[in-house]
Amino acid sequence: MTAAVRKRGQWKSPWGFVLAAIGSAIGLGNIWRFSYLAYDNGGGAFLIPYLVALFTAGIPLLILEFGIGHERIGSAPLALAKVHPRWEWLGWWPVIFVMFGIVLYYSVIIAWCVDYVFYAVRLSWGADPDAFFFHTFLGASGAPSRIGAVQTPVLAALVGVWCLTWAIIVRGVSRGIELANRIFMPLLLVLTLILVGWSLGLEGAREGIRAYLRPDFSRLAEPKVWISAYGQIFFTLSLGFGIMIAYASYLPHKSDITGSAVVTALANSGFSLLAGFGVFSVLGFMAHSQGVGVEQVVTHSIGLAFVAYPKAISLMGPAGKVFGVLFFLSLVVAGLSSSVSIVEAFTAAVVDKFGTDRRTLAGVLCVIGFVGGLIFTTQGGLYWIDIVDHFLNAYGLVVVGLLECVAVGWFFRIETIRRHLNRVSRIPLGPWWNWVIKLVLPGILGVILVQQLVEELSRPYGGYSWASLIAIGWNWVLVTLLASFILAMRPWHQEADLRKGRGDGR
Structure with missing residues (x-):
């Protein structure tokens, strides 16, 4: 066993990973975006x-990220540097923008979900959840340039979120992340x-399910x-975050x-489908209670959770308070399991590169x-x-x-990764997987990227000013x-870490 393998943390079991x-x-x-996309498309x-x-x-790209982390034995920057030193920056970029971007918001x-757990107890949003969320709770200013004051309830809950993450x-790995997910995932399920079973029994739920699946x-x-x-x-599989590469690097050889x-x-997609039944059962109940169509109570994304659901909770009577607490608690659990993984991806990268003490680094990052x-x-x-x-x-x-597909598929021997995966895994991959990584995935992602750019240049996103977007x-x-x-130009604290991984590629 190499020194790189010995010094890395490891999962206690494959199921922990x-x-x-x-x-x-x-x-x-998974709980609100998938359901809305299904309804809208x-x-x-x-x-x-x-x-x-x-x-x-x-699945092919998830296999690639697992394979890179496991075969090259490293966090995203270390694993990509082992693919080729010129690609190290590609490992740093995702862990930087998820740590200093995505996880911040x-x-x-x-x-917000933590606050709403407590608001659900007293139905604090009153008769107009829309006005409560946007004006009372968030105090929305109307434009990104009008920053305004910090909202105290959100600030207080944010302290708790970061303390728990720390x-x-x-x-x-084993005593923190693995243990937390052994609690979080069964609890979330x-x-x-409970929420889906409860929702399916609501009056009008059938209409909601029909709108969801029609x-x-x-x-x-x-x-x-x-x-x-x-x-x-x-997006839902955390692809491109650098997380799955880091997580796979903590696995034993076999x-x-x-x-x-x-x-x-x-499991991820199955959970989305399951949650969709609960979401649209509640929307069907709302539509039935208000005498309107389901399409009139569906609100996009964040509004679905913080406006439509509170309205439904208020219509449920005394039992609605319990339902509301369970719903927003499930959002808290789902969110924490994801945010912890983002911080870990960056932590693993810095520890690999600079040999920083994990405890000190965790404290600094959370602050x-x-x-x-x-x-x-x-x-x-x-x-x-x-906007962010x-x-x-x-x-x-x-x-x-x-670029992960391009780097590994065209500037590295992708066959090395495939042979390694076939040696350690029960499900063998044929040569077709190589071409999916080299051609199919770059083509799909290229189309998505071009489509986004065309829309971006044709009109300003969300109606914001060009100045705000830039x-x-x-x-x-x-x-x-x-x-x-x-960061990619900084020297590694141990150059030996850049030696080849478990396979025979260089």
């Missing part, structure tokens, strides 16, 4: 492009099953529907990598994360979240995924990209 990977993949978007017919995307893009959204990260096959002719399906699969990737992907997230707790924070989320997801993650969105992307090149 799988639970952690599933915990990273399953997040807030042909109902049950959306499942066709969704499943095609899962098997042609999601994601932790604030988790803080407590998990500082304990390391139980909470979700197939409109004519929508399959629209390119937008297919792009939405591939985009959802890509590990079922391909099997773990399949289980992780199917920086909390301070960096303050901008999103202000009255202009909602608009900052929207759009740019980092639409460009950062897609470009990283595309100052916040584009600058966030470019600054994190510059930081990745700067």
Whole structure:
């Protein structure tokens, strides 16, 4: 066993790794974003492009990221540097923009969920959840340039979110992340099953399920529907974050990598489908109670959780308070399991590169994360979240995924990764997988990227001013990209770490 393997933390069991990977993949978007996309893109017919995307893009790319981390034995920067030193920056970029971008606002959204757990007890949103959320709770200023004051309830909850994240990260891989996910994932499943079972028994639930699953096959002719399906699969599996590479590097030599990737992907998608039944059962109940169609109560993304659901909870009577607490608690659990994985991806990268003490680093990162997230707790924070989320997801993650395929598929012997995976895994990969990585995935991600750029240049995203989009969105992307090149130029504390991995590639 090499020194690189001996000094790395390891999962106590293969299932500990799988639970952690599933915990990273399953997040807030599984509960509200998938359901809305299905409704908005042909109902049950959306499942066709969704499943095609899962098997042609999601699982192959997840196998690639698991394979890179396991075969090259390292976090994203170390693993990509072992592929070729010139590609080290590609490992740094995702862990930088998820740590100093995505997790900053994601932790604030988790803080919203924490606050709503307590609000549900007294139905604090009153008769108008829409006005309560946007005006009373967030104090939305109307524009990103009008930052305004910090919202105290959000700030207080954010302190708790980062304290819990620190407590998990500082304990390391087996005693921290693995243990937390052994608690979080079963708890999330139980909470979700209770909520779905409860929702299915509500009056009008059948109408909601019909709206969720009713197939409109004519929508399959629209390119937008297919792009939405591939985009959802890509983002929901934490691909391009650098997380799955780091997690796989903590596995022992003999590990079922391909099997773990399949289980992780199917569990993630299965959870999305399950949560969708609960979401639309509640929307059907709302529609029935108010005497309107389901399409009139569906609100996009964040509004679905913080406006539509509170309205439904208020209509449930005394039992609604219990339902509300369980719902928002499930969001907190889903969010925490994902945010912890993001911080761990960056922690692993810095420890690999500079040999920094994990405990010290965890404390520093959580403090920086909390301070960096303050901008999103202000009255202009909602608009900052929207812009930063759009740019980092639409460009950062897609470009990283595309370049990972190019780097490993064309500038490294991809056959080395495939042979390694076949040696340690139960599910063998044929030569077809090489070509999926080399041609199919770059083509799909390239189409998504071009489509995003065309839309971006045709009109300003979200109706924001070009000045706001450049100052916040584009600058966030470019600054994190510059930081990745700067860190890649720094020397490794142990040059021996750059030696080849478990396989025979160099």
